Amino acid sequence: MSSHSQAAPLGSLRPLGVGILGAGPVTQAIHLPSLARLRNILQVRHIMDVDATVAESVAARVGANHSTSMDALLGDPEVDIVAICSPHQFHADQVIAACRAGKKAVLCEKPFAMSGEEAARISAVSEETGVPIIVGAMHTFDPGWLAAEANWGDLPETAHTIRSSIVLPPNARFEDFATEIITRPAGGAPDYSDVETIKTALRGGIMGLAIHDLPLVRRFTPDFEDLEILQARHVRPFGYVISLRAGKQGAGERIIELRAAMNKTWKPEWVFEAISDDAALRVDFTPSYVQAGSAVTTITRGSTSTTYGPFEHNGYEGEWRELAKLALGTKQPPSAESLINDLTFAIAIADATVDLAAAEHANSHAGAHS
Amino acid sequence: MSSQYTVTATPQAEESGAVGLAVASLPESFGPASEATPTLIPQISAIDGAPGWTTEAIKAIDGGALGVVVVNPVPENTAALRDAAETAGVAVVLDQRWASNPGLAGAEDAVRSVAGRAAMLDTVATATAGTDPERLLTEHLAAVVRVTGQLDALRVLRRGTHGYTVSGRLPNGAPVSLQGVLSNSRPAGVDLRLYTDDGGVSIAVPEPLAAWPAEVRATGPQGEILLPTLYESAHRTTWRRLKEDLDAGTFPSDLAGFARLTESIAHLS
Numbered sequence: 001m002s003s004h005s006q007a008a009p010l011g012s013l014r015p016l017g018v019g020i021l022g023a024g025p026v027t028q029a030i031h032l033p034s035l036a037r038l039r040n041i042l043q044v045r046h047i048m049d050v051d052a053t054v055a056e057s058v059a060a061r062v063g064a065n066h067s068t069s070m071d072a073l074l075g076d077p078e079v080d081i082v083a084i085c086s087p088h089q090f091h092a093d094q095v096i097a098a099c100r101a102g103k104k105a106v107l108c109e110k111p112f113a114m115s116g117e118e119a120a121r122i123s124a125v126s127e128e129t130g131v132p133i134i135v136g137a138m139h140t141f142d143p144g145w146l147a148a149e150a151n152w153g154d155l156p157e158t159a160h161t162i163r164s165s166i167v168l169p170p171n172a173r174f175e176d177f178a179t180e181i182i183t184r185p186a187g188g189a190p191d192y193s194d195v196e197t198i199k200t201a202l203r204g205g206i207m208g209l210a211i212h213d214l215p216l217v218r219r220f221t222p223d224f225e226d227l228e229i230l231q232a233r234h235v236r237p238f239g240y241v242i243s244l245r246a247g248k249q250g251a252g253e254r255i256i257e258l259r260a261a262m263n264k265t266w267k268p269e270w271v272f273e274a275i276s277d278d279a280a281l282r283v284d285f286t287p288s289y290v291q292a293g294s295a296v297t298t299i300t301r302g303s304t305s306t307t308y309g310p311f312e313h314n315g316y317e318g319e320w321r322e323l324a325k326l327a328l329g330t331k332q333p334p335s336a337e338s339l340i341n342d343l344t345f346a347i348a349i350a351d352a353t354v355d356l357a358a359a360e361h362a363n364s365h366a367g368a369h370s
Numbered sequence: 371m372s373s374q375y376t377v378t379a380t381p382q383a384e385e386s387g388a389v390g391l392a393v394a395s396l397p398e399s400f401g402p403a404s405e406a407t408p409t410l411i412p413q414i415s416a417i418d419g420a421p422g423w424t425t426e427a428i429k430a431i432d433g434g435a436l437g438v439v440v441v442n443p444v445p446e447n448t449a450a451l452r453d454a455a456e457t458a459g460v461a462v463v464l465d466q467r468w469a470s471n472p473g474l475a476g477a478e479d480a481v482r483s484v485a486g487r488a489a490m491l492d493t494v495a496t497a498t499a500g501t502d503p504e505r506l507l508t509e510h511l512a513a514v515v516r517v518t519g520q521l522d523a524l525r526v527l528r529r530g531t532h533g534y535t536v537s538g539r540l541p542n543g544a545p546v547s548l549q550g551v552l553s554n555s556r557p558a559g560v561d562l563r564l565y566t567d568d569g570g571v572s573i574a575v576p577e578p579l580a581a582w583p584a585e586v587r588a589t590g591p592q593g594e595i596l597l598p599t600l601y602e603s604a605h606r607t608t609w610r611r612l613k614e615d616l617d618a619g620t621f622p623s624d625l626a627g628f629a630r631l632t633e634s635i636a637h638l639s
Contacts, residue, residue, distance in 0.1 A: 160532040230527040233545040235490045241545045264568040277499040280555040300555040
């Protein structure tokens with residue numbers, strides 16, 4: 001979010017120290033394997049979790065210190081970069097505390113706040129302390145996406161249709177390919193006849209799943225603050241069908257279609273598309289958790305298609321590489337405005353989705369699906 | 371040995387339905403009227419499905435045709451045509467852009483065997499920029515209901531120069547979304563994905579311009595099966611179907627099915 005004065009070539013110094021707040025499945029199955037591929041530049045030195053047994057066990061895997069308090073991790077001089085992988089509601093306060101602790105860079109898992117006010121507070125502290133922050137929107141760091149960005153020409157200005165379609169097996173399927181998980185959140189048996197269940201599921205779908213691709217959607221949505229929700233429907237057991245219109249009719253109008261289904265399938269599909277009259281972008285992302293390389297991007301103009309990728313690493317590794325550069329001062333951080341806009345875009349969609357779903361649920365007598 | 375039927379086609383039908391090519395690919399069954407029997411009334415008439423097609427089809431029946439092929443029909447009241455066809459014993463078949471693809475027969479079985487466990491149906495039709503979205507929606511919906519059966523609560527959420535979004539429900543209540551996209555940079559065709567609790571069915575239906583096969587994949591816990599690919603265009607399939615009906619003396623159900631489609635389109639809010 002702000003510039004950093006230190007500058008040193010990547011990989012020329014002792015690896016930067018990483019501290020991780022929260023040692024759940026994302027830390028175990030995503031961040032530690034990603035960091036294992038980057039030992040020459042980053043080293044995990046401190047793991048914090050409220051469960052002392054989990055903290056100790058996960059820390060032991062990487063030879064790091066462990067604790068059960070944020071203050072202990074932030075007070076550890078071996079920690080240069082803080083990764084915040086705790087439950088969403090703690091993100092804002094922990095980001096601010098990490099900045100005030102004088103760390104060199106902060107990675108916050110998405111979403112980095114749950115309201116615009118929290119985002120503004122974070123931005124102000126980042127500006128004041130000079131600590132750069134990035135949000136773990138891993139697809140924005142995926143080499144396949146970066147290749148798309150470098151080659152899509154005027155598509156962000158001309159696209160009229162944007163689609164994000166996510167079909168995933170339960171997280172456990174890929175977590176178990178990535179590591180040996182020691183803790184998992186307990187599952188439940190939701191009551192779909194309860195509108196609050198539907199509202200919670202849809203908000204969770206937007207802020208926990210769609211949010212991976214909403215920064216991508218926003219790149220193609222110039223009038224992202226002018227949103228109209230056309231449909232918002234829950235998909236069992238976890239997913240959504242959401243249609244939106246952004247911007248005024250004419251060149252600025254965008255149709256946004258968001259689809260997601262998480263079920264017991266073994267077959268993942270994670271596709272982002274942006275389409276204009278004369279060009280189309282398609283990005284096929286690899287599933288999270290496994291180190292399956294980058295997305296593959298295809299850009300078509302008329303009947304000619306060009307494919308980029310796959311490249312060797314995914315967006316998670318990409319974001320850690322970026323963090324190392326930020327901590328060393330060899331790269332400028334993303335603008336605070338961009339991160340805040342990504343967040344407010346997601347919150348606006350989540351709010352509108354929940355409101356519409358609640359209204360439709362109230363009008364429905366069937367109660368089978370909202 | 372079965373008989374060969376003589377065929378005539380309007381210029382519009384020839385262009386939209388590639389009638390000459392389809393007929394030439396079934397040389398034992400059909401032949402062009404002008405070359406084979408110039409003095410006799412053509413036995414099969416091929417007409418384009420532009421507005422007024424039911425009137426043109428009735429004229430063909432009144433003129434003595436034994437069979438009528440209608441290429442890409444637009445929604446229209448088919449009651450009078452059905453009466454005329456039944457009275458005269460004429461087979462009327464519809465050559466629909468995507469719904470007539472031969473791969474959809476297998477797709478129908480695959481979809482219906484898991485429909486009770488459906489969690490979501492998401493389908494996208496693509497056509498070139500400038501295509502009439504109303505016509506695209508008709509062709510799209512025809513292909514979808516061919517494999518799913520009738521859909522409930524169909525509602526247009528938006529439509530415009532770039533396409534449309536239509537919502538609906540499967541019989542078990544699962545959400546349905548039909549999207550039309552107009553672009554010159556995506557292959558024209560229909561993509562349909564039915565997701566269940568443990569897999570689903572995906573269907574990609576190509577244009578009938580060539581004998582590209584539809585790809586139908588059924589995914590379940592044991593893996594994924596690609597149904598046999600059928601390298602036959604929707605046009606040729608339609609003509610082959612007509613021949614079977616003519617030889618067997620049976621009446622195709624195309625008009626009855628199209629009446630249901632027309633009704634669905636008419637009730638779209």
